[in-house]
Amino acid sequence: MKAAELTAIGPASDVVRCVEVAEPGKPGPGELRVELTACSINPADLLLIEGGYANVPETPCPVGIEGAGIVTAVGEGVTAFVPGDKVMSLNRTNWTQQLLLTEAQVIRMPAEIDLEQAAMLKVNAATSLLMLRDYVTLAAGDWVIQDAANSGVGVNLIRLARADGIRTVNVVRRPELIEPLIAIGADVVLLDGDDLAARVAEATDGADIKLAIDAVAGPIVERLGDCLGDGGVVVNYGLLSGEPCQLRADQVVFKDIRLMGFWLAKKMPAMSRDEVEALYGELATRVVDGTLSVPVTARYPLEDVSKAMAHAGTYGRDGKVLLRPNG
Numbered sequence: 001m002k003a004a005e006l007t008a009i010g011p012a013s014d015v016v017r018c019v020e021v022a023e024p025g026k027p028g029p030g031e032l033r034v035e036l037t038a039c040s041i042n043p044a045d046l047l048l049i050e051g052g053y054a055n056v057p058e059t060p061c062p063v064g065i066e067g068a069g070i071v072t073a074v075g076e077g078v079t080a081f082v083p084g085d086k087v088m089s090l091n092r093t094n095w096t097q098q099l100l101l102t103e104a105q106v107i108r109m110p111a112e113i114d115l116e117q118a119a120m121l122k123v124n125a126a127t128s129l130l131m132l133r134d135y136v137t138l139a140a141g142d143w144v145i146q147d148a149a150n151s152g153v154g155v156n157l158i159r160l161a162r163a164d165g166i167r168t169v170n171v172v173r174r175p176e177l178i179e180p181l182i183a184i185g186a187d188v189v190l191l192d193g194d195d196l197a198a199r200v201a202e203a204t205d206g207a208d209i210k211l212a213i214d215a216v217a218g219p220i221v222e223r224l225g226d227c228l229g230d231g232g233v234v235v236n237y238g239l240l241s242g243e244p245c246q247l248r249a250d251q252v253v254f255k256d257i258r259l260m261g262f263w264l265a266k267k268m269p270a271m272s273r274d275e276v277e278a279l280y281g282e283l284a285t286r287v288v289d290g291t292l293s294v295p296v297t298a299r300y301p302l303e304d305v306s307k308a309m310a311h312a313g314t315y316g317r318d319g320k321v322l323l324r325p326n327g
């Protein structure tokens, strides 16, 4: 069968190859065999492959942080799953046709779920929901501001906030994104720029915004800080600009603006199995009821993994790039 392999640390389109590997065979006790239907390619995969993530893997090694598929066989002692069940993988080596996983490494998905959407829940949807909930207490009618608003995380955040009556100011860097984001429920969409705070104040009627969510870092953090009310929190969760997060002393001292970091990989181990199941159960329900939906711009077979890597590393895309390991 086919699998993607990281052959060395380097440019993603050069170092990830499709290779032939042995089929996993019959699941052992407590294991399931899963056929992967869809796997998303996230910025975190590219960072890991290119050596910029929190850990640098030893190569050659399997890769792929997200994936969802169908159980094809279960081992002795497995009672919670049967062949045909849809699951999302919690494992981090998913870009392959089949995997053997333990029960603890999968989350059951509802039968009605679109497995492409299920393959985008683990990282981005969970990140959006937890950032909305864990830093500031928000009520219906409150405002949140975010940058990279057309990203997978950003789109989920708009949709989740909308469902709870929370209003969003969305900052993007391309004008053609304004209408599509309004169409999915964004309240305000603005192009980034030096006068951002004045335009936000005008668009929100001077709202006291308490939460800013930032994936970019660099000087935009300062502009987001200027949009917040006293005591507001900037939650940084990405390093898209590659620059340090920037806040002025007067923002920190006089306005008590706080900068905090979010990393799902650190949050998850602190959660119990029940909490993890509840989180993904809620997100899966939101996919099935139509609240959550992330656009997909392209799908590639594993044989074209290099092309998929190049495409995923191109910005200005209009959705996620997916691998479809089994066609």
Ligand SMILES: NC(=O)c1ccc[n+]([C@@H]2O[C@H](COP(=O)([O-])OP(=O)(O)OC[C@H]3O[C@@H](n4cnc5c(N)ncnc54)[C@H](OP(=O)(O)O)[C@@H]3O)[C@@H](O)[C@H]2O)c1
Pocket (backbone or CB within 6 Å): 042, 043, 044, 123, 124, 127, 148, 149, 150, 151, 152, 153, 154, 173, 174, 215, 216, 237, 238, 239, 240, 241, 262, 263, 264, 265, 314, 315, 316, 317, 319, 320
């Ligand atoms: N901390 C965590 O636990 C966690 C979890 C999930 C995701 N993340 C991070 O969240 C970020 C978004 O991930 P995603 O999967 O949602 O992204 P995505 O769907 O692949 O979209 C990429 C986004 O990044 C924007 N972008 C790229 N470079 C930029 C720059 N220099 N300045 C401003 N915007 C830039 C793109 O804007 P254009 O469309 O205009 O190119 C687009 O909005 C990534 O940094 C990822 O690593 C972190």
